[in-house]
Each structure stands twice: as structure tokens, then as C-alpha cells.
Amino acid sequence: MASSNFGRRDFLKAAAAMSATAAIPGLFPGVANAARTNELNILVWEGYNSDNVLDPFRREFDTKVSAENVISDPDAVNKLRAGETKVWDLINLNNPWARELLYPEGLIKPLDQERFKPYFDKMMDEFKWPYKWAMSLDNKELLGMTQRFGPLSFVVNTDVISRPMAEDQGFNLFMDPKMKGRYGILTWANWNIYHMCITAGFSPFRKHTKEEMQKFKEVATYIFKNAKMASDDHLAMNQALITGEIDAYFTGGTYSCSVARYDGFSNVRGITPKEGPIDGKGGIVWVEVTSIVNNPNLSTKAEDFLEYVQRPDVSKNVAFAEGSHNPVTQMGIPEVMNAFTKKELDAIQFDSLEWELEHCADYDVNPDYAEMLELYTAARREAKG
DSSP: OGGGGOOHHHHHHHHHHSOOOOOOTTSSTTTTSSOOOSEEEEEEOTTTTOHHHHHHHHHHHTOEEEEEEOSOHHHHHHHHHTTGGGTOSEEEEETHHIIIIITTTTSEEOOOHHHHHHHHTTSOGGGOSSOGGGBOTTSOSBOOEEEEEEEEEEEEETTTSOHHHHHHHGGGGGGSGGGTTSEEEEOOHHHHHHHHHHHHTSOSSSOOOHHHHHHHHHHHHHHHHTOSEEESOHHHHHHHHHHTSOSEEEEEEHHHHHHHHHTTOTTEEEEOOSOOSBTTBOEEEEEEEEEEEOOTTOOTTHHHHHHHTTSHHHHHHHHTOTTOOOOBGGGGSHHHHTTSOHHHHHHTTGGGHHHHHHTEEEOOOOTTHHHHHHHHHHHHHHHHO
16 A cells, blocks of 8 residues: 555654644643543534534534634644644545554544444445455454545636646646646645646656656646636635636535535536546545544543444435535435435536545555645745745
């Protein structure tokens, strides 16, 4: 596996290159107290912090739930490494981190298989037990529960750039001189780096040669230099696409554009390249895994929450949380699937989901992330002048 070359020293270098995150003593009152039965602290990607997901749990379980948004997977892992295992009870990250880093380093705890295995048996076929990314490397321990997932490559205005054309060109679209000043960058660094690797013609999920690192630098410099705008706000990026300020944006997919589609802008569409350098694939699919943090004073409600979000009605709420709409693995349950309206299925591009998954590689760890982050940051700084 590509991530097998990603050692502790490499990750610490990556963490150091990112904004430092210290432990947060006293962030949540009562964390250090015994018998934490009425509070739960979760570190999650946007959506799980939505009131329509959390409020029913708060009422039913009489629990104070405090949530903080993940801004990048490496940053969240860094938080736990910095000592925040004493703060958080649950962590929600993309698929490789639990298996590759969190569990081997003792940052998360295995789940009770007898309690949670039956939920996998009801999921969509791709995620049924034993699902690789939810299991330990030896496949003996269950490390988390899957739910939201989706392809994430780039987004276009199909009134200007047709879907077939975008799928055929893939990320080469952004290297076309005709696209200068016509696209934006959704600045999610971890994803941008992966996509710049694909644009440069190689997989991000392995060690890279000096020549490939140079090619990455050139692509990163070009992408930033010729972008019309850059923002980490996917809603703002969609608005720019809708108003015609840009015709496409680099890094995006169902997660980023589904709200605009639900609001009636079906010309805003996430694109998966037809082919690419990752064993012939040019797209990447992410799958979130929610795990229990190895907190020495773990909330007694952690497993209850993991079970709660698996309920059919809550699964639908998770899928259609404000800010981001996504497919969920529980769509294998007829009750969940039937709860989606035609409009909602269109918002998450369900019509092409199967095809896109076939053309996507699984999100994984980049062993050269630290070095690429430095090159990426320098290219962004240079573009700002």
C-alpha cells in the first residue's frame, strides 16, 4: 500500500509544516472529571455538527454535545497527537487515517464488533462487512463506522463546459491556456495537492521521484498563477460559478456543489475524469470513518452516538445536513433510499454515482505530503505577489 512508506518522521514533518495545533486544556468544562455521562465532544467534518443531526441526540440522550469542524485530515490527526485525545470522544475523518495512523499509534479504540457489525450488513454493497477502510490492517479490529462518501475532483458550469468534454479532459482542463483566468481554486490544501499530482500525471499515493516533485511544483505554480480566484469556502465558489465569474473550480465534487444543485442550479456539476494515472483512474472517492478516540476519560455516550447516526431517519439527516449534501452508505437500506426525493437524488448526482465510483481510486495517504505542502504553499504565496 502507498501509505506503508509514510513513517512517523514524515508525518511529523507534515504536521510541523501546517499551522501548529496545541492541546486545548479546559476547552470543554468537565473533560477532566470522572463519569462523563452527559457530555460528548466530537471533531467532525462539516455536516455532523448540524443542529438537525445533533439536537435530537441532545434531547433523547440528555447530553451536551460540543462539536468542532475538521479543516483537514492531517490537521485533525495532529490535534490528537498533540494531546487532544483528552478532549475529544469521536473523530470523523476520511478513510485511510484510522487504519494507517490513528489505530497503530494508539489514538483511537476498536469498536465492539458484535454491536456494530450488523449495521455493515445493511449498507450498500461496496461497504458491506468486512469493509477494508473500517478495519485494522490485520482485519481483526473494527475501527470505525462509515456513512458519508462521494467523488471529489473538480466542478464545472455545464452551460459553458460540457460534462463529456470535462470528463474527457480531466484535470488537463486547468492546464489549457484557454482556461487562464476562467477558473477558481477551492483551497483545501490536502485535496489540492492530490489533484495537482494527478494533473502532473502521477498518483499521489506513493513515493515520488525528483522529476515528479519538480513537475508537481510546476503544476502548482501554474494552477495558482492562472486562477481567477481562490477561497476555502465552497459556497462562495459555487456562487462565483453561478454568476459567471468563473467557469470551473479546481477541487470539488458532490460535497462542495450539491447545495447549489439542490437550489436549482443543476448546471453546477462535479466531474470525475474518465481516466488518469492512479491505475488508470483520474478521480478520487472519499469515505468518512467515524472512530472512538482513545480518551482516558471517554464519554459513555460515544458508542451511543455512533449507533444513533446509523438510524435510517438520522442517516437521511446526515446526508442532507445544511452546507453539504452527500450519499451515505446506508442508502443500501430501502427505508433510507426511499426517503430521498427525485430532487435530492439529483442534488447528489445519483444518476452518475455508480459510474463515478468505478472511475475513482480510494482516497489514501501521500507519503511525500510534507515536501509537497511546502511547494504548494510557496506556489500560493508567489501567486499572491
